[in-house]
Each structure stands twice: as structure tokens, then as C-alpha cells.
Amino acid sequence: MNRIDRLLALILFLQSRRTCTAEAMAEHFGLSVRTIYRDIAALGEAGVPILAEAGVGYSLMKGYLLPPVNFSEQEAYALSTGVMLAQRMTTHSYNEKMQSALDKIKAVLPNEAKHRLELLAKGMATPTTEHPQQADLSVLQQAIARQQLLTFDYQSASQTQSSRAVEAAGLVFYLGRWHLIAWCRLRQAFRDFRTDRIHNVQLQREQFQARTDFNAKDFLQNSTPTAQLSAQISFMPAAADRARREWWQGIADEHQQSEAVVMTLNCTDWGSLACWLLSLGTAARVLAPDQLKQELCRQSQAILRLYCAS
Missing domain, CATH: 1.10.10.10 (Winged helix-like DNA-binding domain superfamily/Winged helix DNA-binding domain)
Structure with a gap:
């Protein structure tokens, strides 16, 4: 630059x-x-x-603004990609707003650039898998930005329903879902609400003073359990590629050994790692520690009893 x-x-x-x-x-x-x-x-x-x-x-100084800036063609490409990804991660009403913004950008592009942007849009795609219904993200964002009280019905993991009034602090995306972080007046504490379990959301006129200087990045870092355990595992190449894409608790080390890839995986508990390793079948072999081998044997025997009972 x-x-x-x-x-x-x-x-x-x-x-x-x-x-x-x-x-x-x-x-x-x-x-x-x-x-x-x-x-x-x-x-x-x-x-x-x-x-x-x-x-x-x-x-x-208050009141000083630059005149409107035209977007470059490359910036339009980037925003077009953002719209495509938003279709997988947000609600329909939110996608409409993203598409409207992109249409405004297209309107000020030269005709040749518009044509190239259309070619790019045809040449990019994501899987069209259905995602569960979730609360309107634009309403949740308004609650955060304007510090307005939110009310909604919430369904817990145990399927129990409750009415909540919350002071919204942040929105974070992890484990494939958007989560609303807010001070819950019912529980008198900050709570993590999955947006696909929020129903009948209403933005109230009441405004509140923020209880803390919430930072989404800090929240994710502090709420993620520390992976204090590690295991050495030998993967076949295709399984090693899956490990790099799927094992979210971290890979401390990896090196090639004959036809296999030996990795040191971090984990918080042997149970979750064993459960994931079973999905790889014989393409992964635990080298150490013995505790993980024993957990794999325990889970494997439980599966055998479930399906091979006489």
C-alpha cells in the first residue's frame, strides 16, 4: 500500500x-x-x-466526512463472497440485507466489472444443506448496539421452556452455531443462549447500561477449555487430512513416519477424543498414552454389547 x-x-x-x-x-x-x-x-x-x-x-472532528467512496472490483468480489458465506451462517432476513448491500455496490460498478462479478457469482457455491431456524440476527444486533432489552422464549437442551428478559452483550459463532451472550435477569448472571433455541424474540423500548466491557474474542478465548492432555496417534494420509480439518482442540506436532503421519493431538478429556477416533476406524492407531487406548477399548466394547447382544 x-x-x-x-x-x-x-x-x-x-x-x-x-x-x-x-x-x-x-x-x-x-x-x-x-x-x-x-x-x-x-x-x-x-x-x-x-x-x-x-x-x-x-x-x-464531529461532522467531518469523506465523500462517498466507490468500491473497487476486488472489494466487490470480496463482498460477493461474504454474501455467499452469510447464506450458510445467518437467517433469511439477514441474507436479504446482505444482498441489498451488494446490489447497491453493483449499481456503481462499470458494466464490464458487473459482468465479471456475475461470472464470479456463477462460479462459486457452497453446499445447500438446510440449517435449523434461529432468531433474527439483525434484531439481536440492534439489541447489542442500542442497548435495548430483549425478551424471548428459550428452549434448553433438556427441552424445558422458559421466558427470558436479557441485556444483550455479544454474538459469537462457534461449534457451527451463533450464540447470544447476555445478562439474564431470570438467572441474574451472564448466560450463553444458542440462537436456534430462541423463539418469539422481541426488542423492547427499555434501555440498559452495559454491565461489562464485553469483547467477543476474549469471551471465546476464556470460555474454551484448556486442553491439558495430549496423545500421540498414527494416521493414514487421508485420516491425517481429516484430523487437520476436524480436530478443533489443537495439533501440537506432526511428522511423517513411513507411510503414516504421526500427530500429537491436544484434548480436554480422553472420552471425546476416543469417540472421534472411532469414526476413523482402522485409519488411526493410538501410540500413547495407555489411558486413551483403554478408553477406546471401553467404548468399543459398549458398542459391541449394543449391537451384538444375543
Whole structure:
């Protein structure tokens, strides 16, 4: 990125935030803090009204906006891909909003670029598997951004129903589902609500003060159990590829050994690892530890008793 593009990007970055520190800008753009200081000074000399407050950071003077910026063809490609992926991860009403935004971008592209974007759209696809119904994500996002109370009916894993009033803090996507993290007034604590178990959601007029400075990345990091156990397993090549794609608790090491791939897998408990290894059949063989081998024997014997009972 040349300096002119970087200065424009810096203005857009500040325009999208109330305040931002030089350190945060340096991390975002992959630059040194010293370079950010020089760029801020250059923008000031060019007449861009940047305000600085000690201990808070930089901001653009209220009311200062750049004129509308046309999207590049490559940016349109990226957003088109985002719409396609959103179709697999969000609700129908949300997809409509994404498609509407993409249509507005298409409207300002040259005709040749529009044609190439249509060719790209025809050449990309994701599996059309059906996903369970879930709460309207746009309503949940409004509750977070506007700090408005949410009410809904919730169905727990044990199929029990309850009415909840919550103060929404964040939306996180993990284990194939969107989860609403919110302060539950019924339980008087923060709770994790799967959006496919939320029904009859209503956005109330009542507003609330946030109880904590919630950060979705920190939540995911803190809520993920620490994988303190590890096992050494020999995989056939195809099974090793599955391990790289599927084993979410982490692979500490791997190396080639004859025709197999030996991996060290992290895990929180032997039961879940054994259950997953059984799906690989004879394409995976546990080398260590003995506790995992014993767990595999226990689960295998339970399966035999279930299907081979006389």
C-alpha cells in the first residue's frame, strides 16, 4: 500500500470509530507507532481536522466526512463472497440485507466489472444443506448496539421452556452455531443462549447500561477449555487430512513416519477424543498414552454389547 492509499485508509479508519489510539492503528495497519504519528501529522498539515486527547486517543472532528467512496472490483468480489458465506451462517432476513448491500455496490460498478462479478457469482457455491431456524440476527444486533432489552422464549437442551428478559452483550459463532451472550435477569448472571433455541424474540423500548466491557474474542478465548492432555496417534494420509480439518482442540506436532503421519493431538478429556477416533476406524492407531487406548477399548466394547447382544 503506497502512502496516499494508506493516508486515505487512515481517515476511513478514524471515520468509523469515535476514538482510537496510535498503538491500535499501528497494529491494524501493520506499521510502527512512529509511522502512525508521522501520518497523523501529514493529515493535519493537509487540513484534515484530527483531534488528540491525552490518554484517550485520536478522533475526527464531529461532522467531518469523506465523500462517498466507490468500491473497487476486488472489494466487490470480496463482498460477493461474504454474501455467499452469510447464506450458510445467518437467517433469511439477514441474507436479504446482505444482498441489498451488494446490489447497491453493483449499481456503481462499470458494466464490464458487473459482468465479471456475475461470472464470479456463477462460479462459486457452497453446499445447500438446510440449517435449523434461529432468531433474527439483525434484531439481536440492534439489541447489542442500542442497548435495548430483549425478551424471548428459550428452549434448553433438556427441552424445558422458559421466558427470558436479557441485556444483550455479544454474538459469537462457534461449534457451527451463533450464540447470544447476555445478562439474564431470570438467572441474574451472564448466560450463553444458542440462537436456534430462541423463539418469539422481541426488542423492547427499555434501555440498559452495559454491565461489562464485553469483547467477543476474549469471551471465546476464556470460555474454551484448556486442553491439558495430549496423545500421540498414527494416521493414514487421508485420516491425517481429516484430523487437520476436524480436530478443533489443537495439533501440537506432526511428522511423517513411513507411510503414516504421526500427530500429537491436544484434548480436554480422553472420552471425546476416543469417540472421534472411532469414526476413523482402522485409519488411526493410538501410540500413547495407555489411558486413551483403554478408553477406546471401553467404548468399543459398549458398542459391541449394543449391537451384538444375543
